[in-house]
Amino acid sequence: DFLNALHEVIPAFGASTDDLERCRLHGMVDCGDRHKHIYQRAMLLVEQVKVSKGSPLVTCLLEGSRGSGKTALAATVGIDSDFPYVKIVSAETMIGLHESTKCAQIIKVFEDAYRSPLSVIVLDDIERLLEYVSIGPRFSNLISQTLLVLLKRLPPKGKKLMVIGTTSEVDFLESIGFCDIFSVTYHVPTLNTNDAKKVLEQLNVFADEDIDAAAEVLGDMPIRKLYMLIEMAAQGEQGGSAEAIFSGKEKIKISHFFDCLQDVVRI
Amino acid sequence: DFLNALHEVIPAFGASTDDLERCRLHGMVDCGDRHKHIYQRAMLLVEQVKVSKGSPLVTCLLEGSRGSGKTALAATVGIDSDFPYVKIVSAETMIGLHESTKCAQIIKVFEDAYRSPLSVIVLDDIERLLEYVSIGPRFSNLISQTLLVLLKRLPPKGKKLMVIGTTSEVDFLESIGFCDIFSVTYHVPTLNTNDAKKVLEQLNVFADEDIDAAAEVLGDMPIRKLYMLIEMAAQGEQGGSAEAIFSGKEKIKISHFFDCLQDVVRI
Amino acid sequence: DFLNALHEVIPAFGASTDDLERCRLHGMVDCGDRHKHIYQRAMLLVEQVKVSKGSPLVTCLLEGSRGSGKTALAATVGIDSDFPYVKIVSAETMIGLHESTKCAQIIKVFEDAYRSPLSVIVLDDIERLLEYVSIGPRFSNLISQTLLVLLKRLPPKGKKLMVIGTTSEVDFLESIGFCDIFSVTYHVPTLNTNDAKKVLEQLNVFADEDIDAAAEVLGDMPIRKLYMLIEMAAQGEQGGSAEAIFSGKEKIKISHFFDCLQDVVRI
Amino acid sequence: DFLNALHEVIPAFGASTDDLERCRLHGMVDCGDRHKHIYQRAMLLVEQVKVSKGSPLVTCLLEGSRGSGKTALAATVGIDSDFPYVKIVSAETMIGLHESTKCAQIIKVFEDAYRSPLSVIVLDDIERLLEYVSIGPRFSNLISQTLLVLLKRLPPKGKKLMVIGTTSEVDFLESIGFCDIFSVTYHVPTLNTNDAKKVLEQLNVFADEDIDAAAEVLGDMPIRKLYMLIEMAAQGEQGGSAEAIFSGKEKIKISHFFDCLQDVVRI
Amino acid sequence: DFLNALHEVIPAFGASTDDLERCRLHGMVDCGDRHKHIYQRAMLLVEQVKVSKGSPLVTCLLEGSRGSGKTALAATVGIDSDFPYVKIVSAETMIGLHESTKCAQIIKVFEDAYRSPLSVIVLDDIERLLEYVSIGPRFSNLISQTLLVLLKRLPPKGKKLMVIGTTSEVDFLESIGFCDIFSVTYHVPTLNTNDAKKVLEQLNVFADEDIDAAAEVLGDMPIRKLYMLIEMAAQGEQGGSAEAIFSGKEKIKISHFFDCLQDVVRI
Amino acid sequence: DFLNALHEVIPAFGASTDDLERCRLHGMVDCGDRHKHIYQRAMLLVEQVKVSKGSPLVTCLLEGSRGSGKTALAATVGIDSDFPYVKIVSAETMIGLHESTKCAQIIKVFEDAYRSPLSVIVLDDIERLLEYVSIGPRFSNLISQTLLVLLKRLPPKGKKLMVIGTTSEVDFLESIGFCDIFSVTYHVPTLNTNDAKKVLEQLNVFADEDIDAAAEVLGDMPIRKLYMLIEMAAQGEQGGSAEAIFSGKEKIKISHFFDCLQDVVRI
Ligand SMILES: Nc1ncnc2c1ncn2[C@@H]1O[C@H](COP(=O)(O)OP(=O)(O)OP(=O)(O)O)[C@@H](O)[C@H]1O
Ligand SMILES: Nc1ncnc2c1ncn2[C@@H]1O[C@H](COP(=O)(O)OP(=O)(O)OP(=O)(O)O)[C@@H](O)[C@H]1O
Ligand SMILES: Nc1ncnc2c1ncn2[C@@H]1O[C@H](COP(=O)(O)OP(=O)(O)OP(=O)(O)O)[C@@H](O)[C@H]1O
Ligand SMILES: Nc1ncnc2c1ncn2[C@@H]1O[C@H](COP(=O)(O)OP(=O)(O)OP(=O)(O)O)[C@@H](O)[C@H]1O
Ligand SMILES: Nc1ncnc2c1ncn2[C@@H]1O[C@H](COP(=O)(O)OP(=O)(O)OP(=O)(O)O)[C@@H](O)[C@H]1O
Ligand SMILES: Nc1ncnc2c1ncn2[C@@H]1O[C@H](COP(=O)(O)OP(=O)(O)OP(=O)(O)O)[C@@H](O)[C@H]1O
Ligand SMILES: [Mg+2]
Ligand SMILES: [Mg+2]
Ligand SMILES: [Mg+2]
Ligand SMILES: [Mg+2]
């Protein structure tokens, strides 16, 4: 099933998936059916790229709120593809560079991919690659034009490429024509009460009788915020209780958990 | 007829039409009367350029939705013209270049054409050549001014030139005065139910009794999206069925086809 | 009369009018009274520059729709002036140059003119010289400031200069103060039914009984579009009939002419 | 009186007033009481600069429609001041220069003036010096900041300076704070019927009985346009009559004059 | 308790906290419960970073009116963390530098932090680091993109980092997506009447019977403004009384205090 | 009293107050109670800087209409401070320089001040230092960011600094956050009828019986405009009477004074 698939992956011959592994520090817990569906569909696209003659290039966009798990999901698909060339393009490795240098690095990744028979490229946080900021709005048109062409250009004969983009600014990408460029787009959702409950059960930091109450108050929270909240609550009111809680000796006090929720949701 | 004309073409003396051939990887299937009409009219313009004394320069714009088949059509006209110089100008070969370099390359193509007695130049995806993005909007005025002059400048005495432009941003081109510059403009349509049915019949991946239902649900889809959809559906629900389907041994399950349609049309 | 005057011109001593001749490839046919009036008034200004002591600089703007014949008219006045220095400044010879280089070339033309006792400078397609594009709008303020000063600066003592500008963006020029700078402005009209009939008669490609019907449907068409339309229609429905028609052996089929009109007017 | 004062001026010791003389090619005719009043007030300011101890810097702006005679008036005041340093700063001598070079030349003129005990600087067509264009609007802030400081900076001890600016874009100057910077501002009017009649009488190109009718139709015309109109009309309908008219042998036919008026006022 | 905690801090091994000490020149007086709460929560986050395995990066934003004490509070948390690397990034040490140099210095601070097992970085006055100005608005997108990535990038394995930002332009930061990037955000309030009274009592410059009246009129004043006001009032109406007041020999005359309040609140 | 205080000032040891003296060419006459109050308060701030331990940096903004006397007042406070380092930063000494050079010069002045135990810096005409123009609006963000930091940065231990800014564009400064940065802001008023009468009495150019009438018509005039007006009126209608009037032999004719008022208030 979904979770097992995630965990039995072994990094493929040649493809350095270290960068991708760093995108899912907490491992991958089961986040509910909607996340699972996206994973499965993305893996079908991977197969399509592999076997099809008519689709040498397939592009797929994962969009959703900040911290909803897009990067972790894209990294997982890349790792699970077992393709010889799997690469993540991220603003983190290009901090402070000039847009033309960033552009050159992005082109390089695509040209490396064109030399491998099967490749996956993850374009992580596309709005950040584009240096997007909503005021103005401003962004690098140089990089944006480069991506618009790269996302449409067929790899050379006999080579196959899957590109997975992630973004939390889908409206922006839509407005500059990126969404039409991707073959398919999936919305990665925040956790609803059911999803959250499932996650909390796996984390095992609440007393059984508190889990429902805890899940109930969260209300459509992205998974990253949930992890932050658990960590905060695990310190206890006076600090010092984290170790006991994560080793399972103690449980988080539900009233303190509600307290911490205030800080995270914005006082 | 139209399809035959498309297939009996043999690349002419000197003109390297490799780049043009890459624009129609799937070959050219019959997309219905409206596509055929545009092809025929464009071929008449080709003849006009060849025989006329008063029209040393004829320019023609193909506009339509993304993926509606404009580039494939323009490439086909270029190939079928049998002219000694046929060239496609595309952003794909100019990725990441500075606008002035792009400009110089475009000018070079026109000057090469001026040395041939008969030439066709395809300006593919003009909005991409102009580095257009709708926010702002931004675009390269350097390239845009260059094209505005090149599209009006007569070739030297005794030389004849046909320019075919393609674009999916006709409103933008209209607003910067490009549409008035072209002698004629044709709208390349998406496939209506009849067109789609014709295409599906040629592809032969559905059971005969499913074709009508499949064509019915598509509703004005560009040909590229239709191809993507067929490929996705051909993988089957669990993957692995593509080969059987494309070799004609199996047919696409119509219910799975409807399922895939959701992903492509945007969930 | 007007047409005779146009044809009996012989290029003057020294002034290279080749560039100007290229602006009227089809020769000059009679386009009706309104065109003739503008030609006559412009020739009077030529005389004023020649004889007057108080008008060492006269500037005249020809504005009108794209393809209405402005450049051909300006070139004709320049040729007919018989002045020793007649020069056309056109974006066609400055493609892809930097705005400061364009600027320098324009200044050079004026300074050359200041050395001749009598000069005509045609500033063709001023919006193109200014690299104007309606989005923004954008244009070169460097070139625009240069022209604003050149169009007001008196030539040195004893020298006389006439400047004829052409534009199809008169509203833009108005809004940046160019119209007030020109001494006089003339509107070059599109062809009305009467004008068009006159032109069609001279071209002799329709059966006599079809001319009225053909002229009727055109409705205020610029002369360039009319020429394009005639050429298209002359190919015939299946191609191949152009030679017979232009040699007068056959006539254009009026129904096919109506058909072609659809393409040109925009489907 | 006013006119005599204008004509008995003899260029002063050292001050090169050639540039200033070129600003009034037609000489100075009497344009009516309102022009005269401005001339007299400006001459009083000249005296104030000369004799006062508290006003080492006096600045005066002449604004009015294009061609209303501002530059001619400013030049006349400069010439009539009899000051040892009189200089006109005009965009005509700085065509095509970079804004920083223009800036340097303007500063140079002020620094030269600071070395003379008494100076007049004419800043002609300030909007042109600022490279102003109404679209945007755009202008050189470098030059504008430079002028804003220069127009307020006191000359060194013992030196006196009068600055006369001219502009036909007073609203623009107002909006960037230039009007508040000038000590006084005068509006140079177009000619009303009385003024025009006075001018026409002095020019002596109409039959006596036609002058009233001619003046009547003009309606608030700037003097430059009036001169242009007279020159045009003087050519006669068929050309060739200019010499006879300016030598006084013939008069302008009033009907032809009305005809020419159409061209100048904009058809 | 809060105040004691603040004062018993001893600068830790290696971490140069001089820069941080300069941020609280007046020492730290008790500003009321709301300030205390923020301090305590921030100290819990410090502990979380130290002990947790899942939170190698915690980011916290302090926002509030100008002069409300944000920088002093952030500095205090940094000092009290006892972490080996504690650093304040402030525009004061980067005056007049080019944005790319500023960018490089900021990146350097983060990279230094990545080498220490436990670090606190204070990003002081983020809007000033971003060169923000509300007109336009303008700001450095280079620096803003850099921070957006740095605030999300995990430190290398085994390293832990806490980032504390301060800002008085929270709406701006919100609008460019900075607020979502911070794990938690606290609003540092201005002093209400109770807080102000507490501060005034500690400062001991009023007669006991005047304190209530003085606190009453202040109405939600930031602590910096309160200090300025006290200093002004302490000079006395004729000057000269400051020493007596701060040494406790005299008290501030309440009527003069009211007088000074006018100047500070804006006449 | 106020006036005496102004006049008994003797330039202090080391501080070159020449630049400051040039800011009050006419000397300082009594402009009424409101001007006097601002002077006194500013002098108290000077004392505060000198004696206080908690206020090493005090900043004060003088804002008001153009010509209302802000610069003269700031210069006077600087001179009267008797501080060893007193410096005026003015756009007049930085004409035509690049913004980064201006920036460097401003920083230099502050760094010089940091070396003196007690300093006054006058930032004259801040909008001009910022190269502000209301269209756009445009201004140098480089200089504005530099000032925003300099106005907040504490001088090194033991050094004290007072900064006095002047501006006639207080709304602009407000909108870019400058007003909040200054500790106190004073509005320097135009002269009301009482103030004007006081000034006119001191100037002694009117007959006693005309002073009331003259003051009455002025209506809230800035002092600079009043001086200009007096100078103009003193020339007399025909010129030549200035000496007699300023030496007290004659008086200004009140009717001519009213006449001149028209020119200054804007015809
Ligand atoms: N299925 C999962 N199981 C466990 N942890 C997860 C899972 N998905 C995401 N996470 C964790 O949640 C955090 C946020 O996930 P991730 O970075 O993928 O979100 P994102 O949507 O890419 O966020 P952003 O919009 O900021 O880029 C990460 O720490 C990640 O390791
Ligand atoms: N008549 C046809 N028969 C078969 N395949 C076609 C036909 N026309 C287009 N295609 C295929 O459909 C896809 C899209 O066509 P094409 O690239 O020409 O569309 P386009 O309108 O230029 O798209 P875009 O707007 O993205 O530039 C291509 O893979 C092309 O090979
Ligand atoms: N009187 C005429 N007789 C014959 N042909 C003409 C005449 N006037 C113009 N033409 C032809 O019509 C075409 C358009 O004319 P021209 O280039 O002068 O128009 P234009 O108004 O300058 O167009 P644009 O607005 O594009 O610059 C040219 O091919 C020209 O040779
Ligand atoms: N009083 C006058 N007598 C005779 N000619 C005059 C007089 N005033 C102006 N002119 C002439 O009228 C024309 C326009 O005058 P001028 O250039 O001074 O106008 P302007 O207001 O400066 O125009 P612009 O707004 O274009 O700068 C010039 O040819 C000038 O010689
Ligand atoms: N708790 C406190 N006790 C004593 N003084 C304080 C306290 N908090 C702040 N101050 C003092 O108040 C002044 C303003 O504080 P601080 O600079 O921290 O405010 P800020 O919110 O960072 O202001 P800004 O918005 O301008 O950056 C400083 O002089 C600081 O030393
Ligand atoms: N109290 C005064 N007594 C005499 N003259 C004064 C007085 N105040 C100002 N002036 C004079 O009035 C004129 C304008 O004063 P000042 O330059 O200080 O005004 P400002 O407000 O700085 O003007 P701006 O807004 O243009 O900078 C100067 O000539 C100055 O010498
Ligand atoms: Mg992500
Ligand atoms: Mg295409
Ligand atoms: Mg033309
Ligand atoms: Mg002028």
Ligand SMILES: [Mg+2]
């Ligand atoms: Mg702060």
Ligand SMILES: [Mg+2]
């Ligand atoms: Mg001032």
